[in-house]
Amino acid sequence: MEELSAAEPDPDPRPARQPERGRERGRVQERGPDRTPEPGRAAEADRRPKADRTPEADRTPEADPRPAATVAADEPVIATRALTKRYRGGQLAVDGLDLTVPAGSVFGFLGPNGSGKTTTIRMLMGLIEPTSGTARVLGRPMPRAARTVLPEVGALIEGPALYGFLSGRDNLMRYDAADPTADPRTRRARVAAALDRVGLTAAAGKKARAYSLGMKQRLGLAAALLRPRRLLVLDEPTNGLDPQGMREIRALVRELARDGTTVFLSSHLLDEIEQVCTHAAVMARGRLITQGPVADLAAGLRGRLVVTTPDAGEAARVLKEQGVGDVVVTGDRVTGEPPEPDRRDLADLNAALVAAGVRVRGFGVERASLEEAFVALTGEGFDVAG
Amino acid sequence: MSRAEPAAVPHTGPAVRPPRRRWTFGLLRNELTTTFRRWRTLALLGVLAAVPVLVGVAVRVETRDGSPAGGGGGGEGGPAFIAQVTNNGLFLVFTALAATLPFFLPMAVGVVAGDAVAGEANAGTLRYLLVAPAGRTRLLLTKYATTLAFCLVATLVVAVSALAVGALLFPLGDLTTISGTRITFADGLGRALLIALVVAASLIGVAALGLFVSTLTNSGIAAMATTVGLVITVQILDQIPQLHAVRPYFFPHYWLSFADLMRDPVYWDDLLRNLGLQALYAAVFGSAAWARFTTKDITA
Numbered sequence: 287m288e289e290l291s292a293a294e295p296d297p298d299p300r301p302a303r304q305p306e307r308g309r310e311r312g313r314v315q316e317r318g319p320d321r322t323p324e325p326g327r328a329a330e331a332d333r334r335p336k337a338d339r340t341p342e343a344d345r346t347p348e349a350d351p352r353p354a355a356t357v358a359a360d361e362p363v364i365a366t367r368a369l370t371k372r373y374r375g376g377q378l379a380v381d382g383l384d385l386t387v388p389a390g391s392v393f394g395f396l397g398p399n400g401s402g403k404t405t406t407i408r409m410l411m412g413l414i415e416p417t418s419g420t421a422r423v424l425g426r427p428m429p430r431a432a433r434t435v436l437p438e439v440g441a442l443i444e445g446p447a448l449y450g451f452l453s454g455r456d457n458l459m460r461y462d463a464a465d466p467t468a469d470p471r472t473r474r475a476r477v478a479a480a481l482d483r484v485g486l487t488a489a490a491g492k493k494a495r496a497y498s499l500g501m502k503q504r505l506g507l508a509a510a511l512l513r514p515r516r517l518l519v520l521d522e523p524t525n526g527l528d529p530q531g532m533r534e535i536r537a538l539v540r541e542l543a544r545d546g547t548t549v550f551l552s553s554h555l556l557d558e559i560e561q562v563c564t565h566a567a568v569m570a571r572g573r574l575i576t577q578g579p580v581a582d583l584a585a586g587l588r589g590r591l592v593v594t595t596p597d598a599g600e601a602a603r604v605l606k607e608q609g610v611g612d613v614v615v616t617g618d619r620v621t622g623e624p625p626e627p628d629r630r631d632l633a634d635l636n637a638a639l640v641a642a643g644v645r646v647r648g649f650g651v652e653r654a655s656l657e658e659a660f661v662a663l664t665g666e667g668f669d670v671a672g
Numbered sequence: 673m674s675r676a677e678p679a680a681v682p683h684t685g686p687a688v689r690p691p692r693r694r695w696t697f698g699l700l701r702n703e704l705t706t707t708f709r710r711w712r713t714l715a716l717l718g719v720l721a722a723v724p725v726l727v728g729v730a731v732r733v734e735t736r737d738g739s740p741a742g743g744g745g746g747g748e749g750g751p752a753f754i755a756q757v758t759n760n761g762l763f764l765v766f767t768a769l770a771a772t773l774p775f776f777l778p779m780a781v782g783v784v785a786g787d788a789v790a791g792e793a794n795a796g797t798l799r800y801l802l803v804a805p806a807g808r809t810r811l812l813l814t815k816y817a818t819t820l821a822f823c824l825v826a827t828l829v830v831a832v833s834a835l836a837v838g839a840l841l842f843p844l845g846d847l848t849t850i851s852g853t854r855i856t857f858a859d860g861l862g863r864a865l866l867i868a869l870v871v872a873a874s875l876i877g878v879a880a881l882g883l884f885v886s887t888l889t890n891s892g893i894a895a896m897a898t899t900v901g902l903v904i905t906v907q908i909l910d911q912i913p914q915l916h917a918v919r920p921y922f923f924p925h926y927w928l929s930f931a932d933l934m935r936d937p938v939y940w941d942d943l944l945r946n947l948g949l950q951a952l953y954a955a956v957f958g959s960a961a962w963a964r965f966t967t968k969d970i971t972a
Contacts, residue, residue: 413802437805463698464699465806
C-alpha cells in the first residue's frame with residue numbers, strides 16, 4: 287500500500303471479476319495523521335460506475351452496502367442505552383453504558399484491560415445477552431435483529447480464529463458460506479479480492495496453521511472484508527503486526543472510512559487511535575468515562591512550550607519575564623505553559639530569547655497526547671483494573 | 673469527520689436480500705466437506721475400515737484347517753454370525769457391524785458430535801461463524817445433520833470394507849437366515865444394506881447426546897471424553913440385571929436388534945423399539961442442545 291493509484295476513476299471498463307481489481311482498490315496513499323478523510327470519491331468512482339457500464343457487474347445488487355431503506359445518515363451506527371452486563375457470579379463487567387457512534391466516524395474505543403471493552407463488543411455483536419439496557423446497531427436492536435444487521439458488519443473480535451487444517455482461502459470460503467445472505471456465485475471472486483486487499487494472495491493456499499501471527503491477523507481482517515460493510519468492528523487490529531503491517535492497516539482503515547464505512551476500533555495503542563480516529567470513547571471499570579471527537583478530548587489539555595538550550599537558567603528567566611507560566615527546567619530543557627496565541631506570538635518569544643543571548647537549540651510546542659488526556663480522565667495509567 | 677456522505681452514493685439494488693433457501697445450505701455443504709477432509713475424521717474412518725479386515729483375517733486364519741469358526745461353541749466365542757462367515761463372505765458384514773456397534777462406532781460418533789460445537793468454541797471460530805451470521809439454530813442443525821451424515825458414512829465404511837474382505841477371503845452365494853430359510857445372494861445384499869441403515873440409525877441417540885454435551889463446554893476434548901465416557905457407562909449399566917426397570921430406556925439397549933432383520937419373516941418389534949428410542953433421544957437431547965445453545969453467552 288505505497289503508491290496512490292485509486293485517486294482517479296479508472297476509465298477502462300474491464301470485464302467483471304478481474305483479479306487485479308482488489309489490489310487496485312487496496313492501494314491507497316499514506317496520508318499521515320489526516321483526521322478528515324475526504325468523502326469516498328476515489329474508491330467510489332472506481333467501483334460504482336462500472337456496475338452501470340458492464341452488464342454483468344461483479345457486484346450483485348444484494349451486495350450493496352447501503353440499502354435503499356437504510357437508516358437516516360445522521361442516525362448513530364451504534365447506540366446503546368444503559369447497557370449493562372453482570373456475569374454469573376455477580377461481576378459487573380459493563381455498567382450502564384450509553385455509547386453513541388456517529389455514522390461515518392472512525393471511532394476509537396479505549397480502556398485498560400478488563401475495563402469491559404470486549405464484553406461491550408460481544409454484546410453489540412449479539413454474542414452475549416445484556417443483563418439490562420438496549421443496544422441498537424445500524425438502527426436495529428441487537429441481538430434480536432442479528433440476522434439482518436450482521437451481514438452488514440465485519441468484525442475482528444479478540445484476535446483472529448482460524449481453522450488450522452484449512453488453507454487461508456478455504457477459511458474465508460467457510461466464513462462466507464456461514465452468511466446465508468452472501469451470494470455463492472461471487473464467493474470465489476470476493477474471497478480472492480479480500481485476500482488481495484490484505485496482501486495474502488501469495489499465501490492463500492497455505493494451511494492456516496503455518497501462518498505467522500501477523501498473517502493470521504491479516505486473514506481475520508480479510509474475513510471482515512468479504513463483503514462491503516457499513517460497520518467494521520476491529521478489536522486490536524494491529525496486534526502482532528510489524529510496523530509496515532500497522533501502517534497498512536491504518537491506511538486500510540482510512541480508506542474504508544473514505545468509502546463511508548464506519549469503523550469501530552478498539553486499541554490499547556493510544557497513538558494509533560490518535561492517528562486514525564475521528565471520535566473516541568474511554569472506558570474504565572465497566573463505565574464510560576467520556577466520549578466525543580478526538581480533538582475535543584485532547585483539547586482540555588493545552589500543549590507545553592519546550593525550549594532546548596545550553597543556557598537553561600537564562601532562558602527560564604527570559605521566559606518568565608515574557609509571561610510564560612509554570613516554567614520548569616530539566617537539564618537543557620525548559621518547559622512552560624505557552625501564552626494564549628491571541629495575546630503573544632511564539633515568534634516574539636523566540637526573538638526575545640535570542641536577543642537576551644540565549645543560544646536556542648530547539649523551540650516549539652509539544653501537543654498534549656491522548657495518553658495524557660487518558661491519564662487525566664481515568665486518573666490512572668494503563669494498568670489492569672482490579 | 674462524519675463527512676463521508678453516504679447520501680451522495682447512488683443506491684442501486686435493494687437491501688440485503690432475504691436469504692434464498694439454496695444459499696442457506698451453503699453452510700451445510702461447507703461443513704460436510706470440512707468435516708470429511710479433516711485428518712481426524714479420515715483416521716476414525718480408517719480405524720473403522722480396519723476392523724472387518726482384522727475380523728476376516730482372524731476367522732480365515734482360525735479356520736484354515738477346516739474347523740468351524742467361533743470354536744464350535746455356538747457363537748458365545750465372538751460376535752453374532754461369526755460362525756457363518758466361512759460359509760458366506762456376506763456374513764462378515766453382519767459380524768463386523770455387530771463387532772463395531774457396541775464400541776467403535778459410538779466412540780467415533782462421540783468424537784465428531786462432542787467436537788461439533790465445543791471444538792469451534794475452543795478454536796474461537798464459533799464467534800466468527802455466529803457474527804457471519806450463521807444463526808444459532810441454523811448452525812446447530814447443520815452440526816447435527818453433519819454428525820448424522822458421519823454416522824451413515826461410518827457405518828457404510830464398515831459394511832463396504834467387510835463386504836470387500838468377505839468377498840476376497842470367503843465364498844459368496846445364497847445364504848441361510850437365522851430362521852433357517854434360504855435367500856438369494858441379491859436378497860442378502862439388500863438385507864445387508866438395510867442392516868447398515870438400521871445400525872446408522874441406532875447412532876442417532878448418541879449423536880444428539882454428544883451434541884448436547886458439546887454445547888455445555890468450551891473444550892472440545894472435554895466434550896469428546898464426556899460423550900465417549902457416557903456411551904461406555906450406559907453400556908455397562910445396560911448389562912446389570914438389577915436395573916431391568918430402566919434398561920429399556922438406555923440408548924444401546926436394542927442396538928443388536930438389527931440381527932432380527934436376518935429372520936424370515938423379519939421380527940420387527942425390537943427394531944421399531946430401537947428406532948423409537950433413538951427418536952426419543954434425538955428429540956430430548958436435541959431440544960436441550962437447542963435451548964442451551966440459543967441462550968448461551970459466547971465468551972470463547
